[in-house]
Amino acid sequence: MSDSVFLAGDENWWRQAVVYQVYPRSFKDSNGDGLGDIKGITSKVDYIAELGVDAIWLSPFYPSALADGGYDVADYRDVDPKLGSLADFDEMIKAYHSKGIRVFVDVVPNHSSDLHVWFQEALASEPGSAARDRYIFRDGKGENGELAPNDWPSHFGPTAWTRTTNPDGTPGQWYLHLFAPEQPDFNWDNQEVIDDFKKTMRFWSDRGVDGFRIDVAHALKKDMSEPYPYIENYDVKHIPLDGSHHLFDRDDVMEIYRGWREIFNSYDPPRVAVAEAWVPAARRPRYASPETLGQAFNFDLLAAPWSARKFKKSIEFNLDLSEKSGSSSTWVLSNHDVIRHATRYGLPKKTDYEKWVMTDGTSPELDRELGLSRARAATMLVLALPGSTYMYQGEELGLFEVADLPGQVLQDPIWLRDGKTRKGRDGCRVPLPWEKGGSSFGFGTGSAHLPQPAWFAGYSVEFEEAQEDSTLKLYRAALKLRKELLTDENLEFVDSKRKVVHFVRPNGWHNITNFGKKPIALPAGSVQLTSAPLVDGKLPGNATAWITE
Structure with a gap:
């Protein structure tokens, strides 16, 4: 068994941590079967350590028929044999802990696999x-x-x-089943269900797991009494603020999380958890309170257009929410469920991304140079904010969405169950390119479980290692500098032009992001890092600079 003794004592490590999401089946294949696996994750510990993150979060790696990318769990306390064994998992934990990197795992409590x-x-x-x-x-x-x-x-x-x-x-x-038919919903009024998930939390905590990402955290408790209400769809705007929805965000779900918190607090340091809770923002602090899960995802920037006003408004709003909960905010630009942000920022405003993917990414046309410059700038901005940053594998390479996957290779139940009218999320789940060539760009020795495009060669780790101005090199520099500059969670905005977001953190650390097109003059100070080269001493459009006084 692994433990976290070397990390004991710091109970607040998570408040401003950078967490790197690993989608196991698409990260690194160690045995050539086309699927990423646990040994593959272990083999890249040096890469993750050099990147400079504080923790990794593993999407589900449990036994699964893959009806929903592993979120259909057949056994919550084991590893899918196709991905390895519990012994492999223990070795992985040991390897990452030896580098001072903590490990989160995904827990899926709303539903199991129909094979459970x-x-x-x-x-x-x-x-x-x-x-x-x-x-x-x-x-x-x-x-x-x-x-x-x-x-x-x-x-x-x-x-x-x-x-x-x-x-x-x-x-x-x-x-x-609120999701696929292969994902039957648990009855969380049943004591056996409650007790078994407590057993699961202890099982992984005892193995050295440091934190948990809680899938669909808002949907566990349900009112199944008749008469049943009409529910058109599950848009957050239809969830009331009084906890009365029959399926989502009911007040009594907090009883479950208070029970989990007792378990988390029995470890040193306490285990942490972050809720995936698609609820009205005013209700989010309940999931992030110290008495429940402790942190909740803020997904606002996933929907925010490239706009200084929208970004600043979102930052102010979410910092206020985190203060109300006693937690720290979380910042997310990409994950396994959404179009990669280098792509979003390179498409015209108000683009319907689902329709865009259905055109194989041809209409409207993606401006890759614009998208990547904005993505780099946005990453530096969120890394300068108080709170935790959750990154998604491949964003450090500047990967774009793979929009032209043919229908016959798609695996997402959104495609398979919804009349093939939406391609779903496979485009951001294509296996990573580690090398410039080979049958799967170094992902494995054979073909990958989703086909990789030829342009991956120019975004591979091997290629970017040799480029001084690569996105990978920028991420490494930003994460290293962040650790040197980081202190408390204070932030103060500085009056600036309409298309600029400028704030200062303790230690005189200034973040200036230019959302406009024209270069802007920078304030006095020492320029520590920029997302794009300065132009005659000015910060170009769609770029971020970090300056110290």
Whole structure:
């Protein structure tokens, strides 16, 4: 077993940490089967250490049929045999801890895989049985129960209900799945479910895991009483502020997280957790309080256009929220669920990204130079902010979305379950390019599980290592300098031009981001780092500078 003794004592390490998200199946393949794996993650510990992050976060690596990229978990306390073993996991933890890098794992508590032993037991059991009570089974409507219990939609298709078949072959009850049919929702009013997830939290904490990312943290508790309300879709704007939604952000979900917090606080240092909670912003502090999970994702910048006014407004708003919760804010520009930010910033404002991907990225045309310059500037800006920064693998290379994946290779249930009208998220999940050549650009010795484009060669680690002005070199420099400049979580905005965001942190650390097109004069001081070369001593458009007094 691994432990975190070498890291004990610093209970607040997470408040301004930089966390690097690893999507295991697309990070590094160690055995040539086309899938990234645990040994592959271990093999790149030196790369991650040189990058300069404080922690890595692993998306699900558990046994899974991959109905939803691993978020359909068949066993919460094991490693998928295709990705390795628990012994491999222990070696990985040991390797990263030896470099002073902490490890987060993804936990998926809203639903399991339909292959989970509990769900298989439920299917073989009678309606009303204890086995079925761990999930949400209901009788159908209509003369013979042939109609779904209600018309609630799924995130991945038209209905959130699937009818079962009884052991004798006759039609049976229906079960709820807010995502794919292979992802039945747990019943969090069931004590066995509550107790088993506490066991899972202890299991990974005992192995040395330092933190947890909680998937769909707002959806565990549900009001399944009739009459069922009409729910058109699951947009956050439809979630009320009083905790009364039947499926999301109910007040009693905090009971679960208070129980987890007791477990987290029994370790030294306390284990940390961050909620993926798509809820109205005013409700977000509940998930981030010291009594519950401790931190919650702020996804506002995922939707913010390239605008000084929008960025500043989002920063001010979220710093205020974090103060209310007693937590620190989180800053996210890309992750495994969204179009990469180098692409978003290179497309015209108000582009419908789903429609853009459906054109294979041809309409409107992507301005790569503009997108990358803005992405580099945005990264330096968020790294200068108080709070945690969560990065997504490949953004340090300046990777763009792979928009032209053909339909026959797509794996995302959004594509498979929604009438093939949306390509989904595979474009940001294409395996990383480590080398300039080879069958999979150094990802593995064979082909990758998603095809990589030819242009990956010029964005590979090998290529960027040789370029002094590469995005990889910028990330390394920014992360190193950040550690030298970082102190407390204070920030003060400086009056500036309309298209400029200028703030100062303690130690006289100034961040100036030029959202406009024209170069601007910089304030007096020592220029420490810029995202683009200065032009006659001025900061060009779509660029950020760090200056110290």
